[in-house]
Amino acid sequence: MKQEITLEKESQGLTFLKPLATLFKAKFEKDVVLKSFKKTGITLVSILLFLGLWHLGSKALYNKEATYKIEKALSEQGQEAADAERACIASGDSSCQPNTLPSPTQVWASFQSLIADHQLIKAKKEAFATKMAATNEKLIAQGKDAIIYTGRASFVDTVLTSIKTVFAGFLLALIIAVPIGIVIGLSPSLRSAFNWFIQIFKPVSPVVWYLLVFMIVKTLYIGASSDNAFVISFISVGLCAMWATLVNTAMGVASVDKDYINVAKVLKLGTFQKVFKVILPSSLPLIFTGLRITLSVAWMVLIAIELLAQSPGLGLFVWEEFQNGANDSNAKIIVAMFVIGIIGFLLDRLMLMVQQMVSFNKNEGI
Amino acid sequence: MNSATIDTKDSYLENGIYYPSKVMLDLKDLKKVYPTPKGDYVVLENLNLQIMKEEFVTIIGHSGCGKTTMLSMIAGLNPISGGNISVLGNPVKGPGPDRGVIFQSPSLMPWMTALQNVLLGVNQVFPHATKKQRIDIAKYYLHKVGLDGAFNKKATELSQGMQQRVGIARAFAIKPKVLLLDEPFGMLDSLTRGELQDILIEIWNKEKITAVMITHDVDEAIFLADRVVMMTSGPKAKIGDVLNIDFERPRTRKSVLEHQDYYKYRKHLIDFLEH
Known part of the structure; x- marks a missing residue:
C-alpha cells in the first residue's frame, strides 16, 4: 500500500499516465488493475468514438462538395463534363478532389509525410554542413560569419x-x-x-x-x-x-x-x-x-x-x-x-x- | 515586607534600600472604541489592572466581552483609544519581542519546519549569537515541549496539538518579559488540552515569565493561575472581580482537584459567569 502512495505523489500532474504506471507495477493487485483497465478503456472508447464521428462527418462533407462540383459541371458545361468530373473524383486524382474537412486517415498520412519531409530536410542540412565545413572554418578564421543553411x-x-x-x-x-x-x-x-x-x-x-x-x-x-x-x-x-x-x-x-x-x-x-x-x-x-x-x-x-x-x-x-x-x-x-x-x-x-x-x-x- | 505598599507604588525606597517595582504590566483607565456607522461602540472602558512580575493571570469572561481586544492591545497589535498600558513603566507603542504571544490558532508558517519556525523568532532576538547557539536555543525549547523527533517536520505535517506545542516553544524561545496567551488550547480536544497545560505550566515554573492567558475553561483558569480576573460583559467591559488562587506551586492536577478550596473557587467563578 505504501508503494502506491509514493507512486501517486510522483505522478502528480501526470495523472493521465497513472493507468500505465499501475500496469507496470511489479505487484499486480487485481482490483487496481481492473480499475485502471476500466479507466483506460473508457478513454480509448471515447477516442474511437471521436475518430468515428470525425470520419463520418468528413465523409458527409466530402460527398456534399463532390455532388455540388458535379452538378455545377452539369449545369454549366453539360452532361459530358459532369461525367468527366465524376470519373475524376472517383479516380482520386488530386486536381479535382473536393476541398473540405480532411478525414482522420488523410490527417495521419499528412503527419507521416511531414515527418518524412523533416527527415529529408535534416539530411539536406547535414549534407550542406559537411560540404561547407571547410569553407566555414576559413571564414571563421578570418573573423567572418559562417554560411548557414537557409532553406525551408x-x-x-x-x-x-x-x-x-x-x-x-x-x-x-x-x-x-x-x-x-x-x-x-x-x-x-x-x-x-x-x-x-x-x-x-x-x-x-x-x-x-x-x-x-x-x-x-x-x-x-x-x-x-x-x-x-x-x-x-x-x-x-x-x-x-x-x-x-x-x-x-x-x-x-x-x-x-x-x-x-x-x-x-x-x-x-x-x-x-x-x-x-x-x-x-x-x-x-x-x-x-x-x-x-x-x-x-x-x-x-x-x-x-x-x-x-x-x-x-x-x-x-x-x-x-x-x-x-x-x-x-x-x-x-x-x-x-x-x-x-x-x-x-x-x-x-x-x-x-x-x-x-x-x-x-x-x-x-x- | 509590607505587601500593601508594594502593590501600589512603582518603585520605592524602604530603610535606605531601593526596591524596583514589582509591577510588570500596568493597564490604566484603558479604553477601546470602534467607530461604527451608528456611532462609536465602546468595547472597554475604565479598565484598570496591574499584573506583578512572575505572576500567572488568567482572564475569564463571556464571549465577545473584549478579552481578546484587551490582549491584542497589550501585544501592541491593536491601537489604544484611551488610557495607557505600560510594561515595567514603559508605555506600549507597538508590538515587540518583549511580549510573546501564543495565538488561538498555532499560526506557524506552513512552509517552514518546526525548527525554522522557532528560529524565526530566535534569530530576531539574538542576532549576535552564533548560528549554533541559536539552533541550540530553538532545539532546547522544542525538546521542552516534547517535540524531540519533529525538529525537521514541516508545520503541515504536525497535528494541531503538536503545532501549538511549536507555538509555545516559539513564544518561550524569544525570552519575553510577558507572555500573552489568547485561548491557546481552545481548539484542542480535552486530552491534548490537558497535556499542553502540563507542558505550559512546567516551562513556566522554570522560566517564571509573567503570563496573561485568556480562557473559557473554568478548570483551566484555576489550575494555571495565581489570580483569575473576571471581566464583565460588554459593551464598556471592565474588570468585574478578581479571585486569588492560593494553591502551592508546583501544582499537580490531582492535588488541585483534591484541594478543599477547589470547589469554592470553582463556584465563585461560575456564579460570576452565570450572573
Missing part, C-alpha cells in the same frame, strides 16, 4: 521555434510581472495607482500588442540586418500573457494570512525578513497559479502573433498552409492543430507539477 524550415523546426518563442515570452512575463506584482501587492497606494493601468491593458487583444511591439522594435532595429521577427513575437507573447501573473502575484502578496503578519509584527521582523520569510513564501502558490495561466495564455496567443510577425513557427505554418491551398493543406492544418493542443496540454501539466511542488504540503525548505 521543416514542420519539426517550426514546432521547436514556437516552443522557443513561448518560453522566451514566458520568461519575459515572469521577469516583468512577478517583481511588479510583489511591489504593488505590498503597497495599497501603489496598487490603486496601478489598478487603472492593469484594468485597461489586461483585455487588449494579442494582435494589438503585436502592433505596438512592432512599432517600437522596428524603430529600434533600424539599420540592423538581423531578423527581428523572433524578438517581436516573444515580446508580444510576454506582454500579452503576463497579466494573470501580475494580478495573481499582487493578490497573493496583498492577502497574506493575518496570523502570519501578526507573528511577523510580534517578532518585529524587518521589512526584508518580513517580505522574504513570510509574505513571499505564503504567496508562492498563488504566484505559481498565475504563472500557469500565463504559460497557457502565452501558448494560445503565440499562434496568432507568429502569423502576424512572420516568425517561422506553428502560427505561420498554419497560415501558409491555408494560403497555399494544396491538396493536403487542410490535413496539415489539422495536424498542426493536434500538435498545438498536445504541446499546450503538456506545458500545462509541467506547470501543474511545479505548482504542486511549491504548495505548502510537500515543498522543501525555502
Whole structure:
C-alpha cells in the first residue's frame, strides 16, 4: 500500500499516465488493475468514438462538395463534363478532389509525410554542413560569419521555434510581472495607482500588442540586418500573457494570512525578513497559479502573433498552409492543430507539477 | 515586607534600600472604541489592572466581552483609544519581542519546519549569537515541549496539538518579559488540552515569565493561575472581580482537584459567569 502512495505523489500532474504506471507495477493487485483497465478503456472508447464521428462527418462533407462540383459541371458545361468530373473524383486524382474537412486517415498520412519531409530536410542540412565545413572554418578564421543553411524550415523546426518563442515570452512575463506584482501587492497606494493601468491593458487583444511591439522594435532595429521577427513575437507573447501573473502575484502578496503578519509584527521582523520569510513564501502558490495561466495564455496567443510577425513557427505554418491551398493543406492544418493542443496540454501539466511542488504540503525548505 | 505598599507604588525606597517595582504590566483607565456607522461602540472602558512580575493571570469572561481586544492591545497589535498600558513603566507603542504571544490558532508558517519556525523568532532576538547557539536555543525549547523527533517536520505535517506545542516553544524561545496567551488550547480536544497545560505550566515554573492567558475553561483558569480576573460583559467591559488562587506551586492536577478550596473557587467563578 505504501508503494502506491509514493507512486501517486510522483505522478502528480501526470495523472493521465497513472493507468500505465499501475500496469507496470511489479505487484499486480487485481482490483487496481481492473480499475485502471476500466479507466483506460473508457478513454480509448471515447477516442474511437471521436475518430468515428470525425470520419463520418468528413465523409458527409466530402460527398456534399463532390455532388455540388458535379452538378455545377452539369449545369454549366453539360452532361459530358459532369461525367468527366465524376470519373475524376472517383479516380482520386488530386486536381479535382473536393476541398473540405480532411478525414482522420488523410490527417495521419499528412503527419507521416511531414515527418518524412523533416527527415529529408535534416539530411539536406547535414549534407550542406559537411560540404561547407571547410569553407566555414576559413571564414571563421578570418573573423567572418559562417554560411548557414537557409532553406525551408521543416514542420519539426517550426514546432521547436514556437516552443522557443513561448518560453522566451514566458520568461519575459515572469521577469516583468512577478517583481511588479510583489511591489504593488505590498503597497495599497501603489496598487490603486496601478489598478487603472492593469484594468485597461489586461483585455487588449494579442494582435494589438503585436502592433505596438512592432512599432517600437522596428524603430529600434533600424539599420540592423538581423531578423527581428523572433524578438517581436516573444515580446508580444510576454506582454500579452503576463497579466494573470501580475494580478495573481499582487493578490497573493496583498492577502497574506493575518496570523502570519501578526507573528511577523510580534517578532518585529524587518521589512526584508518580513517580505522574504513570510509574505513571499505564503504567496508562492498563488504566484505559481498565475504563472500557469500565463504559460497557457502565452501558448494560445503565440499562434496568432507568429502569423502576424512572420516568425517561422506553428502560427505561420498554419497560415501558409491555408494560403497555399494544396491538396493536403487542410490535413496539415489539422495536424498542426493536434500538435498545438498536445504541446499546450503538456506545458500545462509541467506547470501543474511545479505548482504542486511549491504548495505548502510537500515543498522543501525555502 | 509590607505587601500593601508594594502593590501600589512603582518603585520605592524602604530603610535606605531601593526596591524596583514589582509591577510588570500596568493597564490604566484603558479604553477601546470602534467607530461604527451608528456611532462609536465602546468595547472597554475604565479598565484598570496591574499584573506583578512572575505572576500567572488568567482572564475569564463571556464571549465577545473584549478579552481578546484587551490582549491584542497589550501585544501592541491593536491601537489604544484611551488610557495607557505600560510594561515595567514603559508605555506600549507597538508590538515587540518583549511580549510573546501564543495565538488561538498555532499560526506557524506552513512552509517552514518546526525548527525554522522557532528560529524565526530566535534569530530576531539574538542576532549576535552564533548560528549554533541559536539552533541550540530553538532545539532546547522544542525538546521542552516534547517535540524531540519533529525538529525537521514541516508545520503541515504536525497535528494541531503538536503545532501549538511549536507555538509555545516559539513564544518561550524569544525570552519575553510577558507572555500573552489568547485561548491557546481552545481548539484542542480535552486530552491534548490537558497535556499542553502540563507542558505550559512546567516551562513556566522554570522560566517564571509573567503570563496573561485568556480562557473559557473554568478548570483551566484555576489550575494555571495565581489570580483569575473576571471581566464583565460588554459593551464598556471592565474588570468585574478578581479571585486569588492560593494553591502551592508546583501544582499537580490531582492535588488541585483534591484541594478543599477547589470547589469554592470553582463556584465563585461560575456564579460570576452565570450572573
